[in-house]
Amino acid sequence: MNIPSIFWLVPAASVVALGFAYAFYRKMKRQSEGTERMREIAGHVRAGAMAYLRQQYKVVTVVFVVLALFFAYLAYVAGVQNPWVPFAFLTGGFFSGLAGFFGMKTATYASARTAHAAQQSLDRGLRVAFRSGAVMGLVVVGLGLLDISLWYIVLNCFVDASGAQKLVIITTTMLTFGMGASTQALFARVGGGIYTKAADVGADLVGKVEAGIPEDDPRNPATIADNVGDNVGDVAGMGADLYESYCGSVLATAALGAAAFAATGDVEMQTRAVLAPMLIAAVGILLSIIGIFLVRTKEGATMRQLLRALGVGVNVSSVLIAAATFIILYLLDIQNWLGLSFSVITGLAAGIIIGQATEYYTSHTYRPTQKIARSGQTGPATVIISGIGVGMISTAVPVITIGVAIILAYLCATGFDMAHLMSAHNLSLGLYGIGIAAVGMLSTLGITLATDAYGPIADNAGGNAEMSKLGPEVRRRTDALDALGNTTAATGKGFAIGSAALTALALLASYIEEIKIGLLHIGQTAITLPDGAERLVQEASIVDFMEFYQINLMNPLVLVGVFIGAMMSFLFCGLTMNAVGRAAESMVEEVRRQFREIKGILTGEATPDYARCVAISTRGAQREMLLPSLLAIVVPVAVGLLFGVAGVMGLLVGGLSSGFVLAVFMANSGGAWDNAKKLIEEGNFGGKGSECHKATVVGDTVGDPFKDTSGPSLNILIKLMSMVSIVMAGLTVAWHLF
Template identity: 60%
Template sequence: MSITLLAPLGSVLALLFALYLARRVLKENEGTDQMKKIADAVRKGASAFLKRQYAGVGIFFAVMFVILLILALTGHLTIFVPFAFVTGGFFSGLSGFIGMKIATAANSRTANASRLSLNSGLKVAFSAGAVVGFVVVGLGLLDISFWYYFLKFWYRDLAATAQVQAITSAMLTFGMGASSMALFARVGGGIFTKAADVGADLVGKVEVGIPEDDPRNPAVIADNVGDNVGDVAGMGADLYESYVGSIISTGALAVAAGLGFSGVSIPMVLAAIGILASIIGSLFVSTKENASQKQLLTSLRRGVWVSAALIAVAAFPLIYFVLGKEHLGLYFAVLCGLIAGILIGFVTEYFTSADYKPTKRLSSTALTGSATVIIGGLSLGMLSTVLPVLIVGASVLISYFVSGGGAAFNMGLYGIGVSAVGMLSTLGITLATDAYGPVADNAGGIAEMAALGDDVRARTDALDSLGNTTAATGKGFAIGSAALTALALIASYIAEVKVIAPNFAFDMNITNPSVLVGLFVGGVLPFMFAALTMESVGRVAQSIVREVRRQFHEIKGLMTGEAEPDYAQCVDICTRSAQKEMMLPALLAVIAPIVVGIILGPNGVIGMLAGATVTGFIMAVMMANAGGAWDNAKKYIESGAHGGKGSDAHKASVVGDTVGDPFKDTSGPSINILIKLLSMVSIVFASVVIAFHIL
């Protein structure tokens, strides 16, 4: 039996476990009629958004399918590329859709379980998050396995070397579909969620002075909907894309390294082992009543640590028996990825959690007003980039050299790819701890709107606060894995060009004008992308602010609780606006590498990818950490520090949080998809660039 059969078996195991967890969540009681009513409104809003989003994205995929089909029929691509592109996008979108469905079903159940105990609430929310995690890895590995075995059958008459080359070259291209869907999901969902959040906070908290998640706020349902479409559906599609991208790019690098089918099987089997390890790790997540934030965080981390330890043990015999003892250095590349992922999580937590000095210091700046909060948050975000860069840099260097890069360049590149797969091998449980956050956040909103009492709200607040930290560390993990995956994809692009045009003369010297201009263009793309997405959030938020003000002014009895707000209108504004606003940033990522390639050639494309990866990684970390710190500084003040809720310091921190919202939930996490999609598009259109480039 071929060891690669573990990949489809692992995917089936992940999906069956996700089904088991989903059924367990759905068996929980939804609570009172009022809780059911609120949860139903959130479900309908999230479903309406995704339905409209997928309809719009479907047009983009149809157009791209036709373009890719024409390129295939004219000999620039294999005939499988258009179809692989569609399946990659479909499974990426499906993983986000399933995640959204279970998250919106679990919010009221988490709130109701919190009426019993803190551990009960944690179990329901974490189980829902785990469904998202295991659906993502299950569908990702299923898609990879299908194409691997289908292409292996199709090219069965070729010699082994030519066969593995044809398989990996074709498989690289379906990552473009996954990346495209991920970007649309992240940008569209991010614009929706942060426009609703900013509008709700600025009018509700600052102008009117009502609490967060107050049912009198017309934007409160839109805010809860946004948590699901942005932080669950968007994050699911995002990490699906990182997961499959790292596996297929590493497989392609195995061919360049001369490892053949054995090298291709390593990332696939490692991912399968990661699924089993994540399932075992998830069984270790539990807590006790009245647990502190550190104890709650340790409960979730315990599962990740167990999973990482199991992978660390299993990876050694895998590499030893598949590749032989001469390639055991790859085992240390796996460890590098695992350790780098955990360290980036720790660094992110240090800079964003209110348990540590940076965020506490940031909260104290609110005593002197909004301006000092914003200055403090920006400086904190910038400072927080140093350690992640050093961690990723160390991981790249160590992985490269322990894998034999000093003697064989392509082996070192393969080691970097294996390191990325190692980091993402725990994705099943890592994503579970991240997707848990929006479920807990929604549960807190339902507890507030359904007036479940102070004891229940205290439990949901504890779970929500934990969710803020896990969401921040999850974004750090996603960004770090994106950097490693992007590096592997750049190497895959070089290998792909060599296959298409063996005689092409690479000149990657920084003094080459094409490379230098490409670096500058790539360096500025994340800034342009962030500007477009931030501006979009601002425009839609202005619409929500005006609508919320209108309702408070025109609906009599709204402030006294005698009349209900028109929640649906805010949801509709966010939905319509997000679909319109997401198109330009997403198209930028697809068009830029083609234009740069046609003008500057493959050397310019490599410069562009390098520039975008460097500035994109640093900028994404800065924005995500600054936003997370602003959010938790506000939460810290709301817990009673510096005058507590309603104080001037609190109002200043709310302003900082509203600035940080699009930082951490729209622009920052979308940039990590941008840098990977640029590489994917470059790989798919490599033959076109080689044929028609000017310089």
């Protein structure tokens, strides 16, 4: 099968993204890093971050080797697995880890330069931090599309099949490299989240509450570990997270496109449906770069003005991508191209609405966070109650938005054919519409991830300014950038969770396609439906497979799967929260010990042992990340072996529904608690050091693992369980107990 010439826009766009990322990196490196003290502090943070990442990659490499050998056994010995899976799995993990590494390396070089730029103006500080964050955004989308392009070319040359079936095999095979990306992302997110929050909680509880010293004070032994944690959790972890979301949405949609048009026998139309999500993502890269150059602000800008400055870049990119989508799908001449274009617009609009809702519930310029800050006047308990309440209420808008987006994307793709809404062809087209809506939501990732990665850079810049004893005006500017970063980080998490919901729904449909391939692997060429009718496996529709496996709400296997899936979200959060608690206990004891035993720390006459705190966080994160991460891999396999395809579908539905709502709640509660503390530190309700401030510090401490460990890890859990189920589909159909 010849590769259409328009396909080459996809690898070309990935090269452009990586080229601009390198240019932004080089420009950032040419900026001054400031005084000797600023360079020294940045060096400590950089060394700690790289040491942690090296240790994490050693652990993850062992896990990947074991899993790759297991997949090789299933493929080459048991014969129930696609022979390309071991290699696809490894490349997915490698590129995901590489995206996190490049982003974190940039962030650790950018923090001191941002602090130095903030000495000159707020706008210069914003631009250095934001352009450095853009390196992460562009590296993620660039490497993602590069990986997808390479696999498409390789499989197109080597897959031994013809006609419509060849594209089905190519796309379902490509989908399996998403498991490697998801596995790496979960380790990065969980490990980085445990690291950063152990340090943050230790630094806050002993330093700010007990010793009464400011945040990022050089007298606090945990402050370097805290700054390191911002990079390993919120940069490397977030980069790996959104890499797998981005790739997963494109690959799932391509697989659905191949399946939707396979039955028609129109290979040319099928090829265009496969290429459409890749081309939308490619054009999205180019238009995101335009948006990056539009971000700037003025001196003395308020929080709303700073948010508007970032919003200009994101919104302009979104409008341009919306317009470009109509042109792309029109030129591809896909069936119902106009309706599919509106499906993409639906995804884009849903992303913007979720982002705006998150901003409302987490920014201290709005009432919900102000109310949490005011509740600190009556103590920590009311701060925690108020924050939990705000988080729970904040789930309504994202859930309703995703629900509306799913229905609209489906209807647009099917041309609002209400008379045949659930026919086999319309179901395939509708699911393709939902998948392409997820691609639309993530098509602006180049700039939306830049707004997210900007946050920890601004946070570290504030820490560097505090430890370097720069003037109050600089600290005021870095505090403004940091508070903005808290909101953009919360918005980014909401965006990631929303895209995970749409992507996971597309992956549910892709799972059925992989079941079809699994049946063919074990030699089963036909299925018998409950009414006695027979269907050839290659010609059977999704509706046929749902009937064959009796996937309905009256099937106890499905119901048991739903309960296990819902439980997994809470079990996972409980394990990661407790992991943070145990690691934080060790950090608190160490900080107290240093204050007690190293005389002169609090007077500034002695230097704390920063390295020991970094080592405690590193050791704690490596030890604690294994159980929750491996659980996400083992449970879908176990459910498949016990309850078969019906149980796995229930598991994925239960995990998606509970995980999505719980993730939004945790991310927004944590973000609101953090910004309530920031609002008081700006001089409201008694200011720093007041009882109200101490109460909100406690709330922020509770919120730390909510927003930076458990919450953001849930969207990876949802997709990893889906990816594991897809990769293990061959084993599930070959052998299961019930």
